Amino acid sequence: TARCQAVQAENVTVLEGGTAQISCRLQKYDGSIVVIQNPRRQTLFFNGTRALKDDRFQMMLFSPTMVRITLTNVSVSDEGGYFCQLYTDSTHHQVATLSVSVPPEIPTVEVKQEAVEGGEAELTCVSPRSKPAATLRWMRNGREIPGVVSQQDNGKTFSVSSTIRIPVERKDNGAALNCEALHPSLGGQNRVRRYRLDVYFAPTVRIIPPSGILREGDSLSLTCSITGNPLPRTTQWSKINDTLPERAEISGPTLQIARLSQSHNGTYLCQAQNNYGRAADYYTLLVYDNVSLTTTVPTTQLITSHPTTSVLPSSSIAPEPRDPGAVVETHSAVPYAVIGGVLALLVFTVICVLIVTIWCSVRQKGSYRTREPILTWY
Template identity: 25%
Template sequence: MARRDARNWHDCSKMIGLLCLVASILIQHGVSGQRVKVEPEVLSYPGQTVNLRCAFTDATGMQLTMVTWIYEPKDGERINIAVFLPNFEPNYPASPVKGRVSFMPSPPNVNNPSIEISNVRMNDEGKYICEYATYPTGNEQGITYLIMLAKPQNSASVVTVEAGGTKPVVVARCESVDGRPAATISWVTAVNGNATTVAKTGADNTETISSEYRMLPTPADNGKDLSCVVAHRTQVKPDSFLLKLAVQYAPLVTIVGYDNNWYVGRTNVMLTCQATANPAPLTTQWKTMSGEKPDTVQITDNVLKVLKVDDAVNTTFVCEVKNRIGIGRDTVTVIVREPSVSPSNAGVVAGAVIGSLLALLLVAALIAVLVTRSRRQQQGYRANGGSDMKTRIFGGGKKASKNGTGGGAGSGVGGGNNNGPVYVYNESSSHQGIGEKNNHHQPLTIGGRPEVVATTPTAQDILLSNELDDVERRKFDELEEDERYDQFTGGAPILQLRPPHDQDDMIGDYMDDDMESQRDGSVISRTAVYV
């Protein structure tokens, strides 16, 4: 049992010692790696000369016995390309860079053994190791990556295609040729499609990238923007190529100009045949469905002009446009209508009609006013109560005294103003003059003197007259029963006056109210009735 425990302890001690040795080696390697200083990466273009620098920063307590530069290709084995021993000449073994590699400066310095490679090639790209052999610590190294750059030749182009296919086709190509490292290509567009990219390696380790954009083209896609963007390490900014899609299609035709208001007699109306196509249209032809062109139609290129619309234009017009891809057409059916009044003329006519109606109403109103005024003027004596008439007839309207005198002079019924003949004036609707209707004068004795009284319409006419106002009706109704006639049987003229034996005042009042002066200077009675 004790022996087994001792053996286990011995194994554990050996394991601990091994771990300590590995740790010390790793620590020593880390420290030595920090003392060899190199550039992590060097860029170069083909044909240039590159400098690969190397230096040992702290050689205290050790001896630098040898410096070796080793080349390790991307796909290959390590190869020594330059060796330097103190007190010896530099050595350049056989390698892909022999004859183009050398230490710098010359003669080299073991503390700074940099090398120079001239006329570098694309195949020179890879890992370059600067390794020191030291005593007593062993070998220490630093690694530099040489990256060969090749600025590519970038280009882009569109591919002319025809619309109407059923499978996506290539509409544009973009390439980045002989670049190092490989370029990246992207597409920027609003059209629907997909890109495919292919890479190809050249003989000198360059990369060629080709990208194609595929889509199902339509006529609407023609002329739309498509950009190819190429980004590369050698470029300050990406190259962008703006392209216009080239999609060929048969003409798309549209006829414009018909406003659905072609009426008989309308002049100079036009139809225009508009077409879009790729390639450009070759011919434009106008036809009619009936096959006959109306006589009033003129055709100039894509414009059809109708000089004057008539029934012959009542047809269907066809416009056909042709290009290399095919033929496109459009039709329009014209319906010839009866002439109609335009909205502006209708407004003028309506305004004229309304104005005429207003003028007629105004004239009618004016006539009515004039007629009413004329009638009122003819009946003015009634409105004034007859006072003015009595003044004209009896000289100021003074009543006769009981002794038969008026105004203090004369005798009889009418005083001094009733010496002439007295007439009755008819103001009926017939508007006839004095005595025109019944021009019969018969003698009448008033106050012992003969007077002449003109015949007037019957009492029935007076009662039915529209021009007899209320005052006259009341005056007539107030007469005594024996002084008026309600019925007449014809025959000889009938005279009704107040009896001569009435009192003088009554006669004077009666005569003042009854007598009326006429336009010819005569005086007639208002209430005298003749048949």
């Protein structure tokens, strides 16, 4: 009988943009009129016939036990109660509540205060739209950074932000931070925004010197290694108390001088600056000459009874200084070792002559004493 007829509705939850199935179960249906209405009480279907021109709604099933419709591309505006009405002698209706969940997008990071060495960085992570409200957290090296959270109700959805303030140094430049958005609709798959700290600091300058000793005719190449954020766009080379040589060529951070001479000696300065400071480094150039030194070695030849000295040319060897700051002394034409040897030989000869003289003198006196008795006997 009509009095025994009934209708039951099933609630449904769907993600925004998904497809919702709205079902009405019928009990002891006898062909009475079944009407389905949206939350605004607009009739969608009348006994299986479309009544509202909205192609997103489709009648999927109309049977004595079940009426089922689908709604595609669901939005939060579709949320609410859908009425399943059965018209008999008395009207029976049930409401199927459609709930729409809005997962957060990947959050954005806003820089509220630029990070300068020795100061603080103020960063805000923003999730502009979610339902229910997303949970935001900042992470660094696996550790959570507490932030100040604010939430705004936009009617159907919520916007959430989390702000942190952290001290920064030069070493923090490029450090990785993560802002994570957690939401029940994501099933544990958090939406993550990766951000790298951009810390501004004054430049540092270091001149990379050449290896070895520089002599006249060599080429000089000095490279100025610069760090800084932002990186200085230009590098300034100069010579202290003088102008750069005419042969000096500057290519970016590199200074080159071909065919060095001692006139190039001096202190060269590399400078760089950005909006947060300036720095400099210097290099002192010392160029050695290539003049060969000739060493004379004395030798003795007995031509007559008078000794003479002949000069033999020796190979020209320029002494290598131990370091650029060393003072190179000019060697004497007569080596001290040879002079010492000659003096030692003379001393030895004199000693030998003295010994022989003393020995002969003693021997002669002994000879006189032996002859005296013989003369007396005669």
